[in-house]
Amino acid sequence: MDTELIPTLRAGDVDVVWPLLHGASGEDGSLQALLELLGVTFVGTGSRAARVAWNKAVAKAVMMREGISTPEYVTLPQSLFREVGAEQVLDAIVARFSLPLVVKPVRGGSALGVSIVRDRADLARAMVHCFAYGDVALIERHVEGIELAVSVLGTGDDARVLPAVEVAVEGAYDYDARYNAGRVEYFAPARLTAEQAEVVSAAALTVHRTMDLRDLSRVDLILDGDGAAQVLDINIAPGMTETSLLPQAAEAAGLDLGSAYSALVADAHGRGIVD
């Protein structure tokens, strides 16, 4: 985004904008708020819901309130570690949640700043790494299980969940794994029983509707050993590259991507501006 954005939107006789921008301005509700301000119709989640989804701590709090399973967590700013004493806080975190832990910036994506900590001695380094990406860290219990991405198309009662995509990777599903075609083995649809598939589909659809997401979303979750879907992250602007998960899910569902995307644009156009 730059200073040409508003003149371009105003001069372009634009019917519908489809924001595909990743990162803070594209996913945190800023771009969506601007489009709403300008009265430009767009595909995707509105600014307020985007703000909630972008902040992992807020999103998890909303999900817990709504009865959606998500790993236990704590959100802490760097300043608290300074004021209280880092080691004591870290000890308390380990005592409460046990190892392994996942440390991640409260805002962000693409696994940037994320560490999986299996050894207490590595926890401080993980915190420093995380705080290089932002002032607030989210530390959550690491959940073992099947890693899944479940995409949803549509809005409200018309929303349709796509087959879950299973992500199988040796080592961490880190930045390289996400963008290096070939390192990850995907199963679309996932290798699930019908019952398991129903559990994860229901979880994603509940998130999509409860969080007031529009048009398209991707919910990343773990199917844990007890058969529960633990929601890790919500994406209002799912990746659309060749290694991205939503296009795989759509293909697994037998959807023609062009037709599906056209339908989303038509829905947005028909909906118009919604505050």
Added chain:
Amino acid sequence: MAGPPCACQTCAMSDGTPTPREGTRLDPWYGSYAQRAHQMRASEIRALFAVASRPEVVSLAGGMPFIGGLPLEELGEMSRRIIVEHGEVALQYGSGQGDVTLREKILEVMALEGIVAHPDDVVVTTGSQQALDLVTTIFIDPGDVIVAEAPSYVGALGVFRAHEADVVHVPMDAHGLIPEALEQTLARLTAEGRRVKFLYTVPNFHNPGGVTLSLERRPQVLEICERYGVLVLEDNPYGLLGFDTEPLPSLRSMSPEGVIYLGSFSKTFAPGYRVGWAVAPHAVREKLVLASEAAILSPSNASQMAIATYLEHFDWQGQIKKFQVQYRERRDAMISALGEHIPEASWNVPDGGFYVWVRLPDGLDAKSMLPRAITARVAYVSGSAFYIDGSGTDHLRLSYCFPTPERIREGVRRLATVVDAELETVRIFGTSGAAAATPSTSPRPTSTDRYDLREDRTSCTYSFWPAGCHTSATCRFAVAGGSRRRSRDASTRFLCLMWTRS
């Protein structure tokens, strides 16, 4: 690509269990790549640099020359005439060895650094980077050893890595590569039965170290390499860009049969033409031509004609002098800003070239700190890029060649806020983020380990260490100039190198 629709697949088995099957890797050729391709990893750093190219970011990262300082209108007219008047040659294939007119002109350039050669000795390449690749192609089998300075040019390390070479670093000090360390390394490798194919060195205004191999050491390095039967690959893109000094004689001028010399117009003129060259002993040169023809058939005729015309009709030496003045002004701006804003770091003061090599305050990790820098809208290159094993994160490289002095000052000011914030985080947690950022279980040597000055303590000069560095044998610390924003313990403040490190 994917399996059939979900319902069918999931319910395929009568007992309701899923069907075991193959997944997809989205890359049908994943199993076909050469082993070296699997070593190529997408990194967080790469993602950050996509942001670093945005205009609001002050990039002190790239080694881009100040092209705005060139007479662009005259060069435009030159290019027009080349195409209009000589288009049938300029746009045609050319000689694999390169245009002879340009090769003759290159002799004039090299004469400034004492090289006497014949046009037949010169092989024109697509930038000296291609020459690096060609030399590595004809000499290196997987596992062969290349000795290189510590730190070393990241582009060379990339080529060596791609050819699966085993790179062994040798430390430098204020006077460049340390001959005693080179000798020890070659002796050790020989004793281990390992074959060293060549020494890769950037002797002038080193990238990233900024140091220059002293005149006294040049014959020493050559003698050691000759004794151990090791070829020298002399990479010299910056030799004519000294600020206050005359060019030193090249290694090639001292040992024509023991040195392959690489030259480039990318720093002294313009990298966009992608023209460099190699000068090699006769037999080597023949193989370089064959390898180049196999790789690219011939270098660009249009680019070669542009360079040759520039050298013939423009005051290219005057242009280099202008660059020297401009780059010196920018270096001064950077050194001054570092002293003002980040006095707790230490750095060299280069006499030429493009780079300042900065040692961060204790405990900071340049690679781990980079996301914070990008957020603060300033970019640098982590020292880890210049070590084959990814160590060196206690240093970072700053380039002063491209930004204006005002932007340099602003960039360093932003960097200071980054350093302060990272220092606070490190103090809170008592560690850097290094291990988390780089998932490695092996010990992480620091680049400080690479610089052992015990053999050189009495000859430490002002050129490498911060202004005010003492030269006496009793000096323990280099002391940075400029204002100091905070009082710190003298034993850790301005640590340049612990000369008595055991």
